[in-house]
Amino acid sequence: xxxxxxxxxxxxxxxxxxxxxxxxxxxxxxxxxxxxxxxxxxxxxxxxxxxxxxxxxxxxxxxxxxxxxxxxxxxxxxxxxxxxxxxxxxxxxxxxxxxxxxxxxxxxxxxxxxxxxxxxxxxxxxxxxxxxxxxxxxxxxxxxxxxxxxxxxxxxxxxxxxxxxxxxxxxxxxxxxxxxxxxxxxxxxxxxxxxxxxxxxxxxxxxxxxxxxxxxxxxxxxxxxxxxxxxxxxxxxxxxxxxxxxxxxxxxxxxxxxxxxxxxxxxxxxxxxxxxxxx
Amino acid sequence: xxxxxxxxxxxxxxxxxxxxxxxxxxxxxxxxxxxxxxxxxxxxxxxxxxxxxxxxxxxxxxxxxxxxxxxxxxxxxxxxxxxxxxxxxxxxxxxxxxxxxxxxxxxxxxxxxxxxxxxxxxxxxxxxxxxxxxxxxxxxxxxxxxxxxxxxxxxxxxxxxxxxxxxxxxxxxxxxxxxxxxxxxxxxxxxxxxxxxxxxxxxxxxxxxxxxxxxxxxxxxxxxxxxxxxxxxxxxxxxxxxxxxxxxxxxxxxxxxxxxxxxxxxxx
Ligand SMILES: Nc1ncnc2c1ncn2[C@@H]1O[C@H](COP(=O)(O)OP(=O)(O)OP(=O)(O)O)[C@@H](O)[C@H]1O
Ligand SMILES: [Mg+2]
Numbered sequence: 001x002x003x004x005x006x007x008x009x010x011x012x013x014x015x016x017x018x019x020x021x022x023x024x025x026x027x028x029x030x031x032x033x034x035x036x037x038x039x040x041x042x043x044x045x046x047x048x049x050x051x052x053x054x055x056x057x058x059x060x061x062x063x064x065x066x067x068x069x070x071x072x073x074x075x076x077x078x079x080x081x082x083x084x085x086x087x088x089x090x091x092x093x094x095x096x097x098x099x100x101x102x103x104x105x106x107x108x109x110x111x112x113x114x115x116x117x118x119x120x121x122x123x124x125x126x127x128x129x130x131x132x133x134x135x136x137x138x139x140x141x142x143x144x145x146x147x148x149x150x151x152x153x154x155x156x157x158x159x160x161x162x163x164x165x166x167x168x169x170x171x172x173x174x175x176x177x178x179x180x181x182x183x184x185x186x187x188x189x190x191x192x193x194x195x196x197x198x199x200x201x202x203x204x205x206x207x208x209x210x211x212x213x214x215x216x217x218x219x220x221x222x223x224x225x226x227x228x229x230x231x232x233x234x235x236x237x238x239x240x241x242x243x244x245x246x247x248x249x250x251x252x253x254x255x256x257x258x259x260x261x262x263x264x265x266x267x268x269x270x271x272x273x274x275x276x277x278x279x
Numbered sequence: 280x281x282x283x284x285x286x287x288x289x290x291x292x293x294x295x296x297x298x299x300x301x302x303x304x305x306x307x308x309x310x311x312x313x314x315x316x317x318x319x320x321x322x323x324x325x326x327x328x329x330x331x332x333x334x335x336x337x338x339x340x341x342x343x344x345x346x347x348x349x350x351x352x353x354x355x356x357x358x359x360x361x362x363x364x365x366x367x368x369x370x371x372x373x374x375x376x377x378x379x380x381x382x383x384x385x386x387x388x389x390x391x392x393x394x395x396x397x398x399x400x401x402x403x404x405x406x407x408x409x410x411x412x413x414x415x416x417x418x419x420x421x422x423x424x425x426x427x428x429x430x431x432x433x434x435x436x437x438x439x440x441x442x443x444x445x446x447x448x449x450x451x452x453x454x455x456x457x458x459x460x461x462x463x464x465x466x467x468x469x470x471x472x473x474x475x476x477x478x479x480x481x482x483x484x485x486x487x488x489x490x491x492x493x494x495x496x497x498x499x500x501x502x503x504x505x506x507x508x509x510x511x512x513x514x515x516x517x518x519x520x521x522x523x524x525x526x527x528x529x530x531x532x533x534x535x536x537x538x539x540x541x542x543x544x545x546x547x
Contacts, residue, residue: 087501
């Protein structure tokens with residue numbers, strides 16, 4: 001099997017061809033199989049626009065997007081691509097179609113023409129994976145935000161995608177709902193699904209394998225969370241923050257206390273502090 | 280709370296009427312309405328009402344629910360009854376006063392008509408009490424499927440009904456939020472003249488509409504992401520099955536309705 005899931009080559013896109021400015025202005029990037037990529041960037045920098053290229057909701061004006069070697073511009077592969085790359089959006093209320101949880105989770109499979117017994121099997125599996133199996137007979141509007149978002153995730157992973165794109169999927173949730181969704185994401189990673197998470201929460205990005213930073217339609221930084229979050233000044237210039245642990249690290253360094261550069265999670269921070277205290 | 284209002288007023292239960300195939304219930308209800316009009320004689324109507332009472336007790340729906348369903352149409356019933364009473368003419372007047380003349384035919388017809396309309400409403404209410412709206416949508420889609428051959432958008436219609444049902448609670452919630460937000464800004468929603476109150480609704484309806492359009496846009500995209508491409512080649516999780524129990528119910532209903540229709544010939 002090929003290692004690259006999604007291959008974006010020099011993509012340019014603008015919503016209005018009359019305007020000179022591009023919403024996505026020459027982006028090249030790859031998502032590898034099983035990888036967790038976090039995409040950061042200020043409001044309006046083109047993250048959502050880029051994400052919509054991954055499953056052919058938008059087609060590039062220049063450049064190409066390949067999903068497992070299928071060009072998103074070829075009509076014949078449209079549903080193969082959408083089945084391989086699932087997408088979850090910010091507002092769970094606006095993604096749920098049916099009036100019963102399990103019917104909604106089955107929606108994608110019904111569209112794909114999967115026979116009824118197989119639908120049953122696959123939705124049970126994905127509802128268990130997303131942790132909402134107990135809610136399967138409920139009406140979506142009776143669920144909490146975190147549960148609703150997991151219903152939306154279950155509805156997408158029922159297609160058995162190889163990659164899940166989350167466009168600020170935790171933005172409208174309270175801390176508890178966010179934790180539930182992050183736990184589900186970790187479980188999906190263990191199941192071997194690639195994750196692309198667009199987020200404004202640096203703590204979430206710190207858990208990724210790789211972080212991309214966008215500004216004005218371009219990718220301006222790329223690397224492991226340690227590499228990216230050690231450059232506090234540069235992130236500030238793109239109107240972004242660093243995780244709290246990294247902020248503490250910077251303050252300590254400023255105060256003359258030596259801290260390693262790669263401290264970005266509370267755990268790593270605690271360890272570094274223990275080591276200092278032990279000295 | 281506003282959100283507790285649901286349309287259709289499903290009354291969950293586990294009687295044979297609840298379990299029955301929704302297509303049969305739908306067709307049965309239509310047949311019942313037709314019979315009410317075909318067997319328009321006192322015995323026929325009496326038997327129709329007896330049948331309805333039997334079905335309500337089998338479904339274990341309290342009789343006060345019937346009254347509840349009839350309440351909104353009481354004015355209509357009274358209005359038609361009065362019209363029938365005064366405008367139907369016969370041979371020998373029963374009663375005469377000033378310009379009003381009432382004939383026995385008028386009395387008879389007014390009562391018959393009122394009872395018939397009440398039976399009609401109670402009958403259709405029984406359908407919605409025993410069938411959840413979503414199942415009813417499935418049944419409608421299934422029954423209308425032959426019309427699809429004539430390019431009637433059956434699937435689209437059913438999809439619209441499903442989405443409407445799904446979004447009613449969401450939009451009711453939203454209306455409440457907007458109303459509170461406008462009240463916090465000093466909007467007077469419950470006071471003032473009728474015109475003032477209608478005017479006060481504008482700042483509620485505009486945000487509601489805008490948000491509904493935004494929701495529709497996002498929903499359409501989420502549906503596309505899940506490979507939605509119309510009704511063609513679509514399968515269903517729950518397939519309606521016409522079982523043995525349904526065959527028995529259908530046979531019983533046909534016989535009973537048949538008997539009621541036959542009363543027509545007694546009065547020919
Ligand atoms: N449907 C649209 N029509 C026209 N312009 C759009 C549309 N959607 C986005 N844009 C514009 O494209 C640019 C990029 O928007 P995009 O939604 O991709 O940003 P984003 O990084 O996702 O921002 P956010 O963090 O707010 O979600 C913005 O300048 C925005 O105004
Ligand atoms: Mg966005």
